[in-house]
Amino acid sequence: MPSFLTLLLLPASWLYAGVMAVRNWLYRTGLxxxxxxxxVPVLNVGNLRVGGTGKTPHVAWLVTWLQSRExxxxxxxxGYGRATRGYRLATAADSAATIGDEPLQQFRHFAEQVPVAVSEDRVAGIRQLLAQQPAVTAIVLDDAYQHRRVQPAFTMLLTEQARPFYEDYVLPAGRLRESRAGAVRxxxxxxxxCAPQLSATIRQEITxxxxxxxxxxxxxxxxxxxYGAPVPVTAGPLQLPGAEVVLLTxxxxxxxxxxxxxxxxxRVVHHASFPDHHVFQAEELHQLAAQLRPGQSVLTTQKDAARLLEPAVAAIxxxxxxxYIPIEVxxxxxxxxxxxxxxxxxxxxYAVV
Structure with missing residues (x-):
């Protein structure tokens, strides 16, 4: 049952959904x-909802699968959250500030062996990427479901089991970037x-x-x-289950x-929770360090680890x-x-000979 606030915001959502519907119609009709x-095939991974559907680990799965097929x-x-603009091909000198935390995470995850680029204009970005990296045989677009100027060869839509798009509403009443009908693409x-043991009955109903x-x-x-075993970001004894830890996200x-x-x-004694893509400040980390007791460690995510190594806070x-706790799909x-x-x-x- 929608909340009172959701019902109150529905007229604004209908207006926003209408604007997006017209935009989608213009692309669908070729206007x-x-x-x-x-x-090369362009593979698009995205969602209808704002944030938190698991794009980064699914993109990593897709890249790994492509590598396994030579x-x-x-x-x-x-490159959400970066301080730069325009096209940029990641190098070892880049940081979350120059390319964004998620592209930096992927660049490091694949040991700098997979070309990672950022560009607000995906059409121009693909062209420049192919010109700079002629050996590339596939391009994976991260979070480009609403970037209609590109016609991908294949589109993967993600939706959380706990927050499925078919139970959500368009912004601002809900978290959808466009109406549920966008799933048709x-x-x-x-x-x-999902729960690892999700039953076939529940899967059928969701389907x-x-x-x-x-x-x-x-x-x-x-x-x-x-989830994998903790991976060190800084020096320190490996924390095993049973230990007291502080979670930073x-x-x-x-x-x-x-x-x-x-x-x-x-034993999670404290959870320091910040918004998505948060730029950690020195004072926040000083406070976190002051809370740590002997024998305690900080656990975080791989995406957050990329931002924790920014020059402004690296020494702290x-x-x-x-x-960080690695995640695989x-x-x-x-x-x-x-x-x-x-x-x-x-x-x-496109098979490699």
Whole structure:
């Protein structure tokens, strides 16, 4: 049942949804031009909702899958939160301030071996990326579901099990960037952050509700997170389950990580929670350091770790034992096989010899 505030904001949501519907109609009818790229497949990973659906680990899964098929993928993102503008190809000298925390995370995650670029204009960005990296055989667009100027070869739409798009409303009454009908553009829908043992009955019901908006033939897959052992960001003894830890997050949905740590046996004595893409300030980290007791460590996410190494705060962070918890995506049932079957045809003409 919608809350009173949601009902109050619905007229503004209808207006916003109407504007987005007209925009989508202009692209669908060709009155606004779209650009496709014959050189390589462009794979788009995005969502209808603002923040927190798990794009970063799913993009990483996709890049890893492409590498396993002997493809040479590149990543293109807008670079949300960066202090720069225009096209920029990531190098070892870049930081979260120059390319954004998520592109920096991906660049480091793949050991600087996968080209990562940022550009607000995805069409221009793809062109420059292909010109600079002619060996690339696939481009993965991160968070470009509403960037209609690009005509991708394949579009993956993500939606959280706990906050599915079909139960949400358009901004400002809800968190959707456009109406639920936008799901019709997806080639596959992935329901993310599921319980690992999600039953077939529940999966069938979620699929039924998604297909009220997506094309009837579009596969609906389900994925969950698998958390790895803590990875050191700074020097310090490895913290094992049972230890007292402080959790530091600047992400949209820290709840699942907090639940994982508690279930794994960590004693979370404090959770310093900040908004998504938060730029950590020296005073905030000084306060965090002052709260640490002997034997305690700071646990964080891989995305937050990228921002904790910014020059302005790196010295403060270096004085604390800090670890990040890596996250990988695992598909439920036969989801990985089905997704591979959907993707493989796009790479037959592009196979590396």
């Amino acid at each position: 606004k031009p779209r650009t496709s790229f014959a050189q 493809q040479r993928p590149a990543l293109l993102s807008r 997806a080639d596959v829908v992935v329901v993310t952050k 039924r509700r998604i297909r009220r908006y997506a094309r009837p033939s579009v596969p609906v897959l389900f994925s969950c997170y698998e 600047g992400i949209a949905q820290p709840g699942p990580l907090l639940e994982h740590l508690r279930a794994a046996g960590y 962070v270096a004085a604390m034992p800090v670890f 695992r598909f439920l049932a036969d989801g990985e096989t089905r997704l591979a079957e959907l993707l493989t045809p796009y790479f037959q003409p």
